[in-house]
Amino acid sequence: MLNKRSIEKNLLQNLAAQTEIKVFDNVSSTNDIAKTIELSPEKVYAIITADHQSQGRGRMNRQFISPPAAGIYLSLLLPALPLDKLLLATPAAAVAAAEAVAETTGIFPSIKWVNDLYIDKKKIGGILTEAVTNYKTGQISHLVVGIGINCTDAGIPSDERNQIGSLNISHLDRNMLIAAVFNKLVAIFDSIKKDDISFMDKYRNLSNLIGKKVTVYRSHMDQSCCLDATAVDIDCSGNLVVEFADGTVEHLSSGEVSVREI
Numbered sequence: 543m544l545n546k547r548s549i550e551k552n553l554l555q556n557l558a559a560q561t562e563i564k565v566f567d568n569v570s571s572t573n574d575i576a577k578t579i580e581l582s583p584e585k586v587y588a589i590i591t592a593d594h595q596s597q598g599r600g601r602m603n604r605q606f607i608s609p610p611a612a613g614i615y616l617s618l619l620l621p622a623l624p625l626d627k628l629l630l631a632t633p634a635a636a637v638a639a640a641e642a643v644a645e646t647t648g649i650f651p652s653i654k655w656v657n658d659l660y661i662d663k664k665k666i667g668g669i670l671t672e673a674v675t676n677y678k679t680g681q682i683s684h685l686v687v688g689i690g691i692n693c694t695d696a697g698i699p700s701d702e703r704n705q706i707g708s709l710n711i712s713h714l715d716r717n718m719l720i721a722a723v724f725n726k727l728v729a730i731f732d733s734i735k736k737d738d739i740s741f742m743d744k745y746r747n748l749s750n751l752i753g754k755k756v757t758v759y760r761s762h763m764d765q766s767c768c769l770d771a772t773a774v775d776i777d778c779s780g781n782l783v784v785e786f787a788d789g790t791v792e793h794l795s796s797g798e799v800s801v802r803e804i
């Protein structure tokens with residue numbers, strides 16, 4: 543059972559007093575709720591979670607299936623990163639989520655650039671980061687980092703079970719996992735703000751694409767516009783570095799391309 547007190551109990555001590563926690567039974571999308579939260583002056587962060595989402599969504603407006611009690615549907619509201627580091631929020635969340643899963647369950651997910659968590663060639667979770675803009679200043683004030691992790695296979699359509707999987711644990715303490723993700727993400731955000739981006743080494747180590755042959759799709763919409771390459775690295779801005787057959791190297795931004803392992 544999701545429970546506010548159990549989440550709070552597992553937060554690092556200095557974070558509990560600064561964090562608004564809201565637990566819901568059923569919402570459209572926890573990201574939508576997080577974007578409308580008005581924090582009281584003593585709060586810096588918010589944790590929004592629900593047992594069930596009716597309109598869970600992922601990148602490129604894809605559906606994120608979120609049946610009752612079968613996963614973690616979590617949105618974290620945090621003060622924004624500096625503009626030149628904004629795109630590191632999603633890799634940071636991927637590292638925080640992968641490490642929290644490993645610590646809580648003993649299962650070690652890998653990361654498929656840029657935002658997907660994998661176990662054994664199946665996607666078990668993903669991250670959707672959205673910005674909150676202050677309407678008076680027009681500046682990005684906060685980020686909403688939405689994290690979804692399938693804990694059981696319930697709700698995964700049978701025709702997608704060869705691509706989508708889960709942690710496959712029905713008795714998982716979701717409160718503990720939620721707190722662990724949050725504790726880790728706040729620590730990484732704090733480091734990024736101090737210009738320490740050493741978490742990107744962890745991101746590279748967890749990557750399941752580096753060294754692999756991939757197909758690069760130049761447009762998310764037009765799947766016919768594609769080229770084969772080798773994924774050689776992920777740079778310090780979170781771009782995927784690929785080498786094409788003619789030796790050309792490109793740094794690809796996740797907003798412009800998608801890749802599929804060959």
Ligand code: BTN
Binds near residue numbers: 573602670
């Ligand atoms: C993706 O697969 O592209 C990202 C999936 C992100 C899903 C999470 S679940 C909690 C939060 N609320 C949403 O509607 N989406 C994110």
